[in-house]
Amino acid sequence: MSLADEDAEENPYLRDPQTEFESADQLSEAEAIEQVELLREAVREHDRRYYVENDPIIADRTYDALFARLQELEATFDLTHPDSPTRSVGGEPLEEFETVEHVAPLLSIDQSGDADDVREFDERVRRELRAGGDANERGDGHADDLEYVCEPKFDGVSMEFVYEDGSLERAVTRGDGREGDDVTRNARTIGSVPQRLHGDYPDFLAVRGEVYMPKDDFQAHNRERIERGEEPFANPRNATAGTIRQLDPTVVADRPLEVFFFDVLEASDLEESHRAELERFPEWGLRVNDRVEVADGADDRSPIEEAIDYRDRLLEARDDLNYEIDGVVIKVDDREAREQLGRTARHDRYAFAYKFPARAEVTPIVDVAVQIGRTGRVTPVALLEPVDVGGVTVSRASLHNPEEIAEKNVDVGDTVRVQRAGDVIPYVEEVVEKGAENEPGSHYELPDSCPVCESAIERDGPMAFCTGGLACDAQLRRSIEYYASDDGLDLEGLGEKTVRQLVDEGLLGSIADLYELERADLVELEGWGETSAENLLAEVDSAREPPLPDFVSALGVPHVGPATARELAREFGTFEDVREAAECDPERLEGVDDVGETVAETIHDFFASESNADAVDDVLAHVSPREADVEDGGDELEGQTFVFTGSLEGVTRSEAQETVEAHGGNATSSVSGNTDYLVVGENPGQTKRDDAEANDVPIVDEAEFRELLAERGIGLE
Template identity: 35%
Template sequence: MYTAQESRQIEQQTARLLQTKRSQLHNLNPMQTALLAEELRTVINYYDWQYYVQATQVIPDVDYDYLFDLLKTIEQQHPELQTPESPTQRVARGLSTEFATVTHLVPMLSLDKAYSEADLLNWDTAVKKLTEREQVEYSVEPKFDGSSIAMVYENDLLVRGATRGNGTDGEDITNNLKTIPTIPLKAAFATKGIYRAEVRGEVVIDKLKFEQINQMRAKKGEALLSNPRNSAAGGLRLKDASKVGERKLEAFVFQLGIAFDANGNDITIPLLQKHTNGMSIMYDLGFKTPLKTRDESVHICANIEEVIAYCNHWKEHRKDFPYEIDGLVVKVNDLQLQDRCGATSHHPRWAIAYKFDARQAITIVERVEFQVGRTGAITPVAKLQTVNLSGANISNASLHNQDFISEKDIRIGDKVVLERAGDVIPYIVEVVIDERTGAEQPVVFPENCPSCGSRLVKPDGESVWRCINADCPAQVEERIIHYASKDAMDIRGLGVEIIRRFFQLGWLRTIEDIYRLNYEEIARLDGWGQKSADNLKASIEASKNRPLQQLIIGLGIRDVGNATAQTLAKAVTSVFDLPNYTLEQLTQLPDIGPKVAENIVGFFAEPQNLQLITALQQLGVNTQKTEADMPAEGGIFSGKTFLFTGSLQRLKRNEAEKIVEKNGGSILSSVSKNLNYLIVGAEPGSKLDKARKIAAIQILTEEEFFELLQNNG
C-alpha cells in the first residue's frame, strides 16, 4: 500500500508534527490549522495500517497517542475540520487480505487516556455525573503492551479467535490462537449457564522469555525481534501456525465481553453484575487473568483516591512486572453503571487508560538547523545524536524559538535530557550542565532567511523571527500545497511530496502554474507514466469547477477557514467582489470579526493577489458563486446560524451540518453574538461555557435539535 519512499516521507512528516505544541494551536490561522489536521490524518492512517495490517509498530505508543490527541483537540476546537474518514471517527482502519474477516459480537473500542492525576479526577467527575452516584467503585488492572484478541466459545468449545482489527471486524486467527497454551480449547461455560460468549484478551510475551528468544535467534544468525509487542503481533499472524509456538506467546484475558444463555438471551449484566466477577469466572474456567497471578494485579478501589494511589505505586514498580505494561486500565466495576455511562464511537466512557510517564534519555545536540514555516516563522530544530527512547530512534527535537533556547541555555555540543511526553514530543527537558566541557557553542540565529536570504524581522511582542518576503520559495511552496489540499481545491493526486518535487524541478513557482503543467514531461518522470499523468490532468481540470467557497479557502487569506469562506461565498456573486468590501461591510457579515476583516482587506490590497485571481479566471477556474454556495431558499433554518460541540450519537457532525445547510441555515466556526443555536453533544468543549455567557444563544441538546427539525419540517 505504501512505497518505501512514501514511508520515509511520512516518517519525516511525523518528526515535524511531533514538534507541535498543543499550546501553539491557538496561534495558527484557520488555513494552517486545516493543513495540520490533514497532515495528522495522513500520518495516523499510515501508522494504523502499519500496526493493524502489517503487525508492525513503527512508532511508540506515546507518539501515536500524542498525534491522535492533537488531531482530536483540533477537531474539537474546529468542528468544521472533522471529516468522516478521520481516525478520530473510528477505532482504526485496514485489514490484511491474507486472513478471513470476521465481525466481533461487540465492537472492541479504544480507550480514552489519562496522563495525570488531574485527568483521572476529571474522568471520575464525569463518571459520577453519568451514573448519578456520589461514589463509584473501580477496578484497576495492568495495561498489557501486547496484541488484543477476541475469542468466541460455543457449547464450551473455542470456535473462533480474531485480532482486534478495526474494532468492528478482525482477522480470523483461530488456528494460531489454538497453539497458545494459556488459551483453553474447551472451557466449562455451561456450568455458569453460558452457552455462547466472547472473551477479550491480550497476547504478550514474558520479558525474560523474549530475551531468551533473541539469544537463540542471534546464535542462529537470524534477525533479532525488535520488542515483545511486535513479536506477539507478528507471531499471531504467521501463516504457518506450527511456528507460532516458537514465539512463546501467552494470553491474558481482561474481559468477558458478552455472554448468552441457551435461548440466545444476553445475560452478561445479570450474571456477572461486576467486571471483577467476570474475571473470577474466567480464572475459574482456566483462563490466564491478571487476577490471582503473580501480583494480584486486578485491584478493587473504593474511590478515585485509591485509584490514584495504586497508579502511583505501579509507576514506581513497572520495571518489576514480568510483562511489558505501558499503564493501567481503570474501569467502573459495576456493569449496570457501565451501561449507564455508555460509549462514544471511539471509546467507552466507563473505562480509561492511565498512561505512565515517558522515559527519558540523554543525548547530544550536534547542530541546529532553521526551518521556514508557511507564514514565514523561523523554527530552530536541534539535530541530535541518535538515541533510542521508548522504542523509537530520535534524531530531531524542536527548539521552538529564541526564547526557549535562552531560557534553557541550550548550546551546540550540550548533553541534554530528552523526553517523549504528552505535551511536547520530543522535548528537551534540560541541559546536563555538569557535563559541559567548555567547548560548547551558543546557538546563533540567522539574520537572513535560510530559504530566500531576506532580512529576518521579529515583530514587537512576538518570540518568533519571521521572513516577510512574500516571494520566499519556502512560503510559496507551502501556499501551493494549501491551494491543492482537500479542504481547499481538493486536487487529488497532487499531494505534498509531488508538489515539492515539481517545485524543485521548477514546474511550480506560483499557484496558477498548477494549471500550466506539461503532462508529457510529467509522464516521462520516474514512477509516473502516461496513465498517472492523465489521472493528474483529470483531477486538476476537475478542480476548475469547484464552488467559490473552496477557491476562497485556496487563496490562503490569513484566518479565513471553511466557515468564513462559506460566509464570503454567500455574500458575493464573484471573488472579484471581495476587493471592494470595506472593513465595516465585512464585520457586518456573520462570523467575521475586525482581525479577520483586516486580513481580507489587506490580502486584496496586494497587487499580486489581484493578479492571481485574474490569472486563475483566465485559466478557466470558476470564480463565480455556484449553486453549492447558495443557501437553501425558504428553508426552515433560513437566516439562522448553528454551531455543534461535543460528540453526536445519531449521526456524524458533518452530516448534521449538511442538514442545517440543506434547510437554509449556516454553520459558524466559533461562538459569537451572531450565533443563534449551539447544539451540544456528549463531552462538549469550551464553546458551551462561552455560549452560556451570551443570552441570545439558544443551547439545545442533540434530541432537541431533531425535535426542532421535525416540528418545523
C-alpha cells in the first residue's frame, strides 16, 4: 500500500488537496514547519506516482500549486533543505565540477551484434561457474539453473546515484569508470530522480542509472533550437551529455531529462538476485524500465535463446519506444554467481550486450522545423529518428524549399532515404514509404507565419521568406553575425558564439546595441575578462565611420554582398543617396553593375520595410558611413595585400583600408599565405597574429605601416 493510500487522512495534500492557502505571514514558525513537512511528503509521493508508477492522482495544476506553496514557505521561513523537492529548480551556477571516486567501478559491457557471440558468452559463463568454487559443496547449481535478466541497452548517459539514510547524497557521471564529475545539483533538477527514497530502503544505497532525453522531447527541443537560430544536437545522447554537464543548474532544469535505474552498485542490505533488486526499486521511488524480462528457460528453450528472442522482439519495437536504445543487456540474475564470475579491467563478466544493427540511411521523419536565415529565407528541416549515413549519425536533414517538398511528396511520418551532399550536408533524397496516416501524394505545408516573430511567410518562386526583417529575432541574430563578419565590418571577436551569448544575456537586441555595449556588463559574463571586453569595445569603436561599401554590405540586404555593395557605393557616393534611390527610384538601381531587375526589387523591398528602416536609423545614430572615394589614387600598392587588426591612431582602420585600395592594393579581412603585411594597432586580436606567424606574414605596427606608405609617396591622414 502506498503512502497516498495509507496516510491520506493524515496528509491533506495527498488526495483532493485544497490549494487555497492563507497568507504565509499569518502562520507561526511552528505552523509553517508542520505545513512544509506535509507538503514535502506529499510532493515526493506525487513525484513517485507520476515518474515511477505513471499513475498520477492529482492534476498538474494542483501539483504546481502545492509546489509553489512549498517554495513560498521555505523562502519565507528560511526552511530550505538539501533533499527538499524544491531543489529541483536549480541554483547558482558552478565554476567547475569536483571529481569524485565511485563507490564501485562503473565498467563497460562486452558486446557484439552477432548471435553466435551471445551463445559463446553463455557457454563461457556456464563453463566458469562449473569450474569455480568448491564443487563438492556447491555442485553445479549456478551453472545448471542459470537465468538471465534482459534489459534494454539505453543510449544515454550512465551515472552513479548514492543515497545515505534515504537522502540523495551525490550523483556522479561515469567518467573513466573509476571516478567522474559530481553533478548532484544538476541531477536534483531531474524529476524522476528522487531527492529522498520511499518505503523500507537500505541505510546506504549506490545505484546505477541512465539519464536520457525522451525522443519526443528531444525533437521538440531541437526544433526550438533550430527556430532560435542555434545549432541543434546530433542525437538524444549528445543532448543529454551536453545538458548534464552544464555549469548552470537552471539550464538543466529547463531541459527535459529523465532517468531509468537499472543496477545496485553497493548497498548495506543486498538482495540475492538482480530481479529482486529491480522489484524493490519502485518501492523506494526508483524508476525502472517496463521492458525488463527474465529468461529462465520456462518455455522449454534455453535461457540464452530466450534472451536472443527478447532482443529480436525489442528490435522490432525499437521505433515505438520514446527513448533511444542500441541493443539489449543480458545479465546473470544470481548475485552470488555474479561475484564468482568477477570482472576484467574493462567490463563485468556476468553481463553481455547484444547490439542492434545501425539504422542505415532509411528513417522516419518525426517532425519538421522551420529555420529562418539572415535574409528571412525559410528553410524547412526534417527532424529524423537518428540514422547512420556514411558512418555519421544524422538526426536532421534539409528539405531545401517548399517546391522540393511538393515534388517529393515529403510529409511528417513518412519513411525517407537520407543522403549527404559532399559528405557534409544531409538531405532527404526520396520517400521510401508514406506514413500510415498520410494520403498518397500528401506533403508538408509551411506555416503561414514565422515561428519566431509571427510575421507572415510569403512565397517567392520556389522559395519562402519571413517578412519580419530585422524585427525577427532569428534574422536579428544572424544579421548581427553578418554585420560583424568578413563580408561586413570585420569586427574581430564577434563570432556566432559571442553574438549568441550577448543576445541571450539581453545585451544585444539590435545591431545598434553593439555601439552601446558597456565594459562593466561584458566583464560580468562567463568567460570574459577586462582584456576581452576592452578588445571588443575597441573593435566596435573602430567601426563608427566605416567605408560605404562595407556598411552597405554589412546591412545584409538580400543579394547584396561585398561586390554589389562596392558597385552601389561607386555609383551613388553616399549612403543617403543609396537609400534614396532604393526607396524612391528602384529603376535607377538597375543601371548599376551587378544589379538587375530582381536584385533592384529586393533592395527596394528591404529599404521600404518599416521595421528595416527603423533598424537602419538606429544604427545611423551611432555610425557615419564615409563617402565613397571614387577617384583612383594610383597603382603604387598594386599586387600588395594588407590585413589590419586593432585600432589605429589618427585614422580609423576603415580609412587605412580605403587608402590601400585607392592605390591599387587589396585590404582583406583574414590572413592567408597570400597576405603581404599584417598591420597591428592597439588592442589587436590574437587570431590574426597567430595566423600571420603560421603563414610567415610580416607583422608591422602603425608607424612601420605609415613609413611603408610614405616610401611610395602615399600619405595617411
